[in-house]
Amino acid sequence: MAHLSIVIPLLNEESLIHELVSRVKFNATKITEDFEIILVDDGSSDSTWDKIKIQGKIENRIKAVKFSRNFGHHYAITAGLKHSNGDWVVVMDGDLQDRPEVIPDLYSRAQDGFDVVFVSRVNRPEGLIYKFAQKSFYLLLRIFSGIKYDSSFANFSIISKQVVQSFSSFTENTRFYSTTVNWLGFNRTSIEASHGQRYSGKSSYSFNKRLKLAIDIIISFSERPLYLAILFGLITSLFSVLIFFWITIGAIKSEFTVLGWPSIMAAILFIGGMILTVIGILGIYLGRIYREVKFRPLYIVKEILG
Numbered sequence: 009m010a011h012l013s014i015v016i017p018l019l020n021e022e023s024l025i026h027e028l029v030s031r032v033k034f035n036a037t038k039i040t041e042d043f044e045i046i047l048v049d050d051g052s053s054d055s056t057w058d059k060i061k062i063q064g065k066i067e068n069r070i071k072a073v074k075f076s077r078n079f080g081h082h083y084a085i086t087a088g089l090k091h092s093n094g095d096w097v098v099v100m101d102g103d104l105q106d107r108p109e110v111i112p113d114l115y116s117r118a119q120d121g122f123d124v125v126f127v128s129r130v131n132r133p134e135g136l137i138y139k140f141a142q143k144s145f146y147l148l149l150r151i152f153s154g155i156k157y158d159s160s161f162a163n164f165s166i167i168s169k170q171v172v173q174s175f176s177s178f179t180e181n182t183r184f185y186s187t188t189v190n191w192l193g194f195n196r197t198s199i200e201a202s203h204g205q206r207y208s209g210k211s212s213y214s215f216n217k218r219l220k221l222a223i224d225i226i227i228s229f230s231e232r233p234l235y236l237a238i239l240f241g242l243i244t245s246l247f248s249v250l251i252f253f254w255i256t257i258g259a260i261k262s263e264f265t266v267l268g269w270p271s272i273m274a275a276i277l278f279i280g281g282m283i284l285t286v287i288g289i290l291g292i293y294l295g296r297i298y299r300e301v302k303f304r305p306l307y308i309v310k311e312i313l314g
Contacts, residue, residue: 013094017084051078124196
């Protein structure tokens with residue numbers, strides 16, 4: 009059993025494996041010589057796995073897991089946690105935007121009596137448009153999920169073995185690391201650290217992936233969309249009743265004749281849209297239930313190193 013484990017999911021990061029391992033090793037040795045580095049290849053289409061195997065021959069403290077295909081970032085984290093043996097486990101992204109130099113600071117803060125320590129990212133290199141879009145994304149996420157999620161946090165963190173065991177006890181198919189860890193409770197805090205520059209390549213998180221992730225978070229951790237659907241239905245009904253009385257009173261006073269087909273069509277389309285929206289929300293929840301009851305494995309491991 010190691011004292012410290014570092015879990016790093018990877019996807020098409022062939023150009024930075026050597027740099028990543030070197031910097032992680034250098035900073036981990038500041039804490040202890042008893043550590044392990046767990047690299048999870050999330051179905052890369054380049055030579056990431058070959059580069060990992062080369063590093064594995066050089067450094068016997070490297071463990072590695074290769075998925076049979078791309079299952080997703082948070083499933084890779086789940087696999088890494090499952091294969092970890094450390095008393096403390098660091099989770100970080102592999103693009104070096106999560107700087108390995110912060111690992112000793114995370115560990116030091118955890119020794120103050122905390123089970124969970126996240127990194128709050130400051131001095132981020134992204135542009136203003138990206139930052140605005142991200143803040144808007146997390147604002148909508150908070151509205152529809154009820155989760156108070158700080159956009160400065162990502163996955164970069166350290167957690168105790170007890171938290172790892174609690175995380176691993178989850179049986180849900182949908183995975184989101186940081187939200188699940190926050191849901192678990194435990195003593196937690198954060199530290200501030202500068203966000204690093206991406207070493208090479210570009211992010212694999214497209215808009216579609218972010219949107220799908222947001223829907224997964226909302227559906228998995230909150231029933232708020234169902235309550236919002238009820239609220240919209242009640243508001244629509246109240247609005248319709250008010251319109252009905254307005255038309256009735258106006259017709260009695262002969263102020264105007266009954267409104268024609270444009271208003272009727274508008275009402276039908278509005279109510280029809282609301283009904284389809286509510287059915288769609290229910291359909292998403294039913295789809296999630298269907299996916300859960302199939303009991304498929306979270307991921308398929310093709311190869312293991314170390």
